[in-house]
Amino acid sequence: MSLQFYHYLHLIGLILVFIGFGGLFSSEGAKKAMMWHGIGLVISIVSGFGMLAKLGIMGTMPVWAWIKIGLWLVLGFLPVLAKRRVIAAPLVVLIAAIAGAGLAYLGYFKPAF
Ligand code: HEM
Ligand code: HEM
Numbered sequence: 001m002s003l004q005f006y007h008y009l010h011l012i013g014l015i016l017v018f019i020g021f022g023g024l025f026s027s028e029g030a031k032k033a034m035m036w037h038g039i040g041l042v043i044s045i046v047s048g049f050g051m052l053a054k055l056g057i058m059g060t061m062p063v064w065a066w067i068k069i070g071l072w073l074v075l076g077f078l079p080v081l082a083k084r085r086v087i088a089a090p091l092v093v094l095i096a097a098i099a100g101a102g103l104a105y106l107g108y109f110k111p112a113f
Contacts, residue, residue: 003054009047010107014100016040017075021096024082024089034079041076048072063113064106071099071106 017040023033052058052065075096082092105111 001050003051006047006050006054009043010051013040013042013044013047014103017044018096018100020079021093024079024093030083037075037079041072045069045072062110064110068103068106071103074099075103 016036020033020035020037020040023029023036026033048065048068049058052061057065078092078096078099081087082089
């Protein structure tokens with residue numbers, strides 16, 4: 001698969017992840033929302049590693065890529081806080097959007113730490 005195709009998959013992954021978070025607003029749709037959230041997360045991480053490999057930086061993973069994996073885990077865990085009513089769903093979605101903005105920044109700008 002080409003770097004371009006992994007990029008395309010990466011964008012599909014993030015679309016599905018955030019459809020999932022949007023679905024957390026309605027309790028009826030929460031189960032379906034979690035399905036999209038999960039499928040999106042799997043596509044994001046597979047395409048993310050695919051891009052790292054194509055960019056030839058898999059062996060020497062830059063700090064920004066490790067932070068992305070950390071933020072991916074945060075996106076993976078966040079729904080638990082909404083489902084267990086630890087924090088209100090709108091706040092969970094806001095935190096997810098901020099994490100998403102961080103993931104996009106790291107992927108585009110690749111800051112040297
Ligand atoms: C193809 C992959 C996946 C599918 C189809 C999927 C599907 C689902 C479904 C249907 C639920 C709702 C279960 C229920 O409400 O009874 C769920 C819950 C959940 N999933 Fe996934 N998932 C996938 C991957 C992932 C991944 C990769 C993560 C995290 C990194 C994740 C994190 C969660 C969490 C945190 C819950 C909520 C648990 C709870 O508090 O009830 N899922 N998933
Ligand atoms: C759901 C979580 C994620 C989101 C929302 C996300 C979002 C993004 C965005 C918006 C870009 C810029 C895309 C572009 O250049 O066209 C990007 C690039 C990138 N992401 Fe992610 N990402 C996620 C998870 C990951 C993970 C887990 C990894 C690593 C395992 C990863 C690795 C990369 C790489 C290597 C690039 C740079 C691609 C290049 O410059 O050609 N991403 N990401």
